[in-house]
Amino acid sequence: MTALPEFTEVVDPVPGAAAPHLPPSCDSGTVQLLTPEGDRVEHPEYSLDIGDDELRGLYRDLVLVRRWDAEATALQRQGELGLWASLLGQEAAQVGAGRALQDGDMAFPTYREHGVAWTRGVDPLHVMSLFRGVDNGGWDPAARGFNLYTIVIGAQCLHATGYAMGVQRDGAEQAVLAFLGDGATSQGEVNEAMIFAASFSAPVVFFCQNNQYAISVPLERQTRIPLYQRAAGFGFPGVRVDGNDVLAVLAVTRQALQAAREGQGPTFIEAFTYRMGAHTTSDDPTRYRLASELEEWKLRDPIARLKAHLSRSGIADATFFESVEADADELAARIRSGTVGMPEPEPSSMFEHVYAEKPAPLAAQQAEFDAYHASFEGER
Amino acid sequence: MTALPEFTEVVDPVPGAAAPHLPPSCDSGTVQLLTPEGDRVEHPEYSLDIGDDELRGLYRDLVLVRRWDAEATALQRQGELGLWASLLGQEAAQVGAGRALQDGDMAFPTYREHGVAWTRGVDPLHVMSLFRGVDNGGWDPAARGFNLYTIVIGAQCLHATGYAMGVQRDGAEQAVLAFLGDGATSQGEVNEAMIFAASFSAPVVFFCQNNQYAISVPLERQTRIPLYQRAAGFGFPGVRVDGNDVLAVLAVTRQALQAAREGQGPTFIEAFTYRMGAHTTSDDPTRYRLASELEEWKLRDPIARLKAHLSRSGIADATFFESVEADADELAARIRSGTVGMPEPEPSSMFEHVYAEKPAPLAAQQAEFDAYHASFEGER
Amino acid sequence: MSTETLTIGKALNLGLRRAMEDDAKVVLMGEDIGRLGGVFRITDGLQKDFGEARVVDTPLAEAGILGTAVGLAMRGYRPVCEIQFDGFVFPAVNEIITQVAKIHARSQGRIPMPVVIRIPFGGGIGAVEHHSESPEAYFAHTAGLRVVAVSNPADAYWGIQQAIAHPDPVVFLEPKRRYWEKAEVDLDATPDPLFASRVVRGGDDVTVLAYGPMVKTALQAAEAAQEEGRSLEVIDLRTVSPLDLDPVMESVRRTGRCVVVHEAPTSLGLGAEIAARITESCFHSLEAPVLRVGGYDTPYPPSKLEEEYLPDLDRVLDAVDRSMGF
Amino acid sequence: MSTETLTIGKALNLGLRRAMEDDAKVVLMGEDIGRLGGVFRITDGLQKDFGEARVVDTPLAEAGILGTAVGLAMRGYRPVCEIQFDGFVFPAVNEIITQVAKIHARSQGRIPMPVVIRIPFGGGIGAVEHHSESPEAYFAHTAGLRVVAVSNPADAYWGIQQAIAHPDPVVFLEPKRRYWEKAEVDLDATPDPLFASRVVRGGDDVTVLAYGPMVKTALQAAEAAQEEGRSLEVIDLRTVSPLDLDPVMESVRRTGRCVVVHEAPTSLGLGAEIAARITESCFHSLEAPVLRVGGYDTPYPPSKLEEEYLPDLDRVLDAVDRSMGF
């Protein structure tokens, strides 16, 4: 990502906003297992039993998804994508949450969970095709345990809850993870999802990446109090985790998913993090937030802190870090060539799959469409 | 009201329900100023400075709205109304809340707040016309500080919040009271109303009559925890009051409205009460609830307890009680004759007020309608 | 052959029961559908027999009902959602239009979406506001949905089973004011296809189209017209979207005249689409424009006025007269 | 006379500004409309100048926006709600259909409901799902609403002011892909009435109807047709509901042929209503059925396919050919 332009104009704080949005390191209510400086710390309720391989794996995940993200941003700038929604800064929240899932669990993303997609084995090109305008996501949700992206804010929370009600009916020991943003917590449907989940004790975990903004609107417009406290009003646990601490996110999400699997019902997780880039490539964040805020958050980079921990504790060495960089380069190259070389969709394909069984009037419309386009053959 | 038929069939408790729904007398979290036996009790946070006239006035209100309700139920049975939604058992919650309002305040009812309508000086016949199918409510909402009934569950909560945002903009010292039921708390729009109210610190009080049922669905399907706790998740105070104690309801609502007027933002009040009758005259509650529950709640009748207090403390005597009965008889007679004698609406009136300025195509449709009906003149 | 005399309401109840017996994945969801059996008792007794996991009294939230139904469908279930009254479907419209209707296409057919949305619809029962709406056009304009409106006990019995068994989402409209009307139903018959219209009365002068509650009205009009020596062909559309107009075109080519009847407001009601299509296809056969008898372009009025608002026999005959007058 | 060359976007911005200056009761509400000035910058600078009480960044909830707007209107305000994109109006549909549209009638005219719902609508901008919808038919089928679609800077500038000043609720559709198109606007002119259609190009052979973004397409088609010696009359409907069809009828009686163009799916799109009405009124003048050029009856496709989905000059000409072929 290119550096963000500095913010110069001095603007009034947003009404009611305790701006700037400070990182939560000093907030004792926030679960943290790895400090911004890369030191492991204990938490009374959450521990993480994790091997070196797994730690290195998490690091690799973080680097690769960031590289994917940077490549996608570049591709958008070059006109190869219609849009890109960057996850920059949210890698730990996504990778930590994604790696907490087990086989058989199901995740319901928004439109920004590329990091979770990665952990579920979704081919990045199947995400790129959406942002290129080729399709609405090319992966198989059931096979990957990862639903399609949902762009209508909050709708996926109800789908996740309903899916979890299905898991209950199947008597399966599985859990469902619903992703949402801080802005999404204001949608009626999201609140209904929490009400249904509580009422039916559905095995669903609501994972809210509080990246402080809904496009330009700061958190304070959505809530007066920390978001994780929303859950208390519905009668189930809410917990806030340092969203830039991949270990804490992993630990907290694992525990919540396990509770869900064991029939203890829903949990709400607020991963406190920050959107380092623009909302999407169409956005200009310099219009609404201060550069100083960004600078603060740079100090809490999710990758730097894990790297510090791995190096200092001797879990990884330069060779490892280089290999990860090489993997990232390879991934980026594959994404670039795969995206640029993506075949155009067949025009007539828009008539397919509208229904499981194509109705005669639609088939007739498609036939007209085909005939009309055939009439231009040779002309174009 | 005729006595409810006894419940005979023994049914399983509703899943997850702590049935039967017991009255909250022993719950220390519930504000009470008058016991079911009619004794005044103190509450550390809520006191009520109330004169004898006002006490007698409350009693009169309670008796008159109950009589109105009984007369309406009877009229429906006799075919004079299409439907009636009875407030039986909820008189104290409604009268207490309504009497807490000041001139200039605005109330947003559901479809059951006949008791509140009464306190706002709405002519009962203007409510009867709705249930008779003559119009959708015949009063002037602005003049009465009492919005029209809203039948789509929960929509009025947003209207109330928006109205309160207008009060804020006017710099007026006024408050808004939004009514809702226990079932309504599950609607997305109701939750959005609380989110908007919190975000803008709007001077609105949400007054939830928890009558334990949404038609047949018991409270436990809507929430795992006491409803007043919902507010905590949105960051504003919630309080539970004995909804059959008119004094407690008055005190709690007054205080919340005053806080709103003073700029302290919203409060959620849960008035714990019980729907003694059917959901509406179309409903048959014997299909879903136990007679024993009803018996329990009969012991906590809101009118009996105020009457006991008034008699025992000498605030009212037999003459007073008789005069109230006489007023009630007179009211019932007026409601009956007014309802039965209500003029039929003009057919062509359905084309009026659809728009503030009638568009030409609608005027043309109306003209055709008139011509068509004129063609039957004499025939019918 | 086992035939029974059933009301539409009872036929739906039996159809739901049979669908639940046939497929353990069928789950009913809605407000008050469990112990109460629904405000119209269409699900009467089903929770008792199939349990609370299969007949689910939901929290009071229509978006919640439809949204969780989507999730259940993704998990392989076949949710059948009851919307208590037509006027209360709107909180669920976001889920219906942006999700239920589009997920199969969005996923290139990977995600099944066999959701049935049962809606008691239409007026004529003397109800208060929001209880007498005819919202079918909103759904018929939405690609990805199928919209069905039944008019008689046999179609109710078979149609609900067919809708549940079908892989597409189906908005299933039940003519609430006809719930108590009776007819014989052959419980062993091979049912007609669900998404096909049907000629219910032959005739030569004018083709009258209706669906749901208006089919009876159209038939009454045909009866009355006969006394005046006019022969109306009545077609029960049965499927409102996508429309099955082949039998209609065949009929109109013969009669040259067509009247469409529905309760929904006339502007952009189904009659508009049908008129446009018939005119496109049968232009040279038409002796009069397709005429529409519908609700007026006003909110549904207070019940004392609903008789004036709703199409009735006389208004249908008036349109027939006007058609013949061209 | 003060004329300025303005884009549609800028014209809307200036129109909103003037409406806010003229009436202190005008309050703008929406997501990101404050400091950001909206994702299309239509409200750029307004919060700075009018403050946060009059340009309100709301929580992220469309039902909340419309529902609180209803309350503000009851209190005497004139709320102007921005829906960020067409596809996100559906969470607000319950408030729009059951409340905004009906409250004036419900209250027998006692409660004013001057709510404007601004929606950037239509496709052609290469967007992801839900950002290219044309939802006008849902609103046009709803009695009590007025639905307007502007096509040029002058109508944008005046229309938004007229909509805000009008006592009825207005769904105000903005042709998002034309936001950047420029024209001269006379800022002192007396504007045409808002709810009236307008002949924007005279012609004799075929009447072509369009609104919003398709007006330009229709005009391009007329230009191209002229080269082939065909004269198209183009009418900008401007108001989509209630329709102002008098000028249309006048034109069609003259040309005998009519083509309606819109982006929304064809089935039950505005073309259906217009075709039905024209046929009713001009039956004996028509030499061909009214033909419709619309979106297909599918969800709006991924953006790589939108050019094939959207009506364009060629499809309009093709319909003109077919019309002439009757």
Ligand SMILES: Cc1ncc(C[n+]2csc(CCOP(=O)(O)OP(=O)(O)O)c2C)c(N)n1
């Ligand atoms: C129902 C709906 N309304 C509006 C939008 C437009 N929109 C897209 S993203 C967004 C902000 C979302 O904020 P948040 O939930 O915090 O998620 P983030 O983008 O920060 O990850 C908005 C308003 C939408 N997609 N859906």
Ligand SMILES: Cc1ncc(C[n+]2csc(CCOP(=O)(O)OP(=O)(O)O)c2C)c(N)n1
């Ligand atoms: C949006 C909507 N859905 C469904 C209904 C049908 N309905 C009318 S009252 C009711 C139950 C309401 O329960 P509650 O909120 O507890 O209020 P109460 O009737 O007990 O006073 C239902 C489901 C409705 N009116 N609106």
Ligand SMILES: [Mg+2]
């Ligand atoms: Mg955010």
Ligand SMILES: [Mg+2]
């Ligand atoms: Mg209740």
